[in-house]
Amino acid sequence: MKFLIVFVALFALAVAAPDAEILRQDSDVGPESFSYGVETSDGFSANAAGQLNNVGSDHESLAVQGSYRYVGDDGVTYEVKYVADENGFQPQGAHLPVA
Numbered sequence: 260m261k262f263l264i265v266f267v268a269l270f271a272l273a274v275a276a277p278d279a280e281i282l283r284q285d286s287d288v289g290p291e292s293f294s295y296g297v298e299t300s301d302g303f304s305a306n307a308a309g310q311l312n313n314v315g316s317d318h319e320s321l322a323v324q325g326s327y328r329y330v331g332d333d334g335v336t337y338e339v340k341y342v343a344d345e346n347g348f349q350p351q352g353a354h355l356p357v358a
Contacts, residue, residue, distance in 0.1 A: 283298040312345075326338060
């Protein structure tokens with residue numbers, strides 16, 4: 260499952276920016292945790308790390324912390340930091356509304 264998440268993220272990056280070169284790409288996928296990072300020549304970068312909680316119980320859950328950054332069509336660099344866990348996806352960014 261974790262491998263699939265990392266693979267889909269990297270595949271989406273490759274399809275979305277065919278003219279960008281990958282400057283950095285690393286990943287570490289284990290049975291109970293993962294991390295990855297990628298950076299491209301067009302200003303995009305993404306990093307995430309996840310940990311499987313409550314291993315072996317009926318309440319297993321994946322907790323992920325990460326961020327991504329990109330240059331928008333308006334030339335502004337946008338950055339989103341997030342946590343995704345049993346409480347859902349919780350993004351934070353200067354350009355995002357606060358509830």
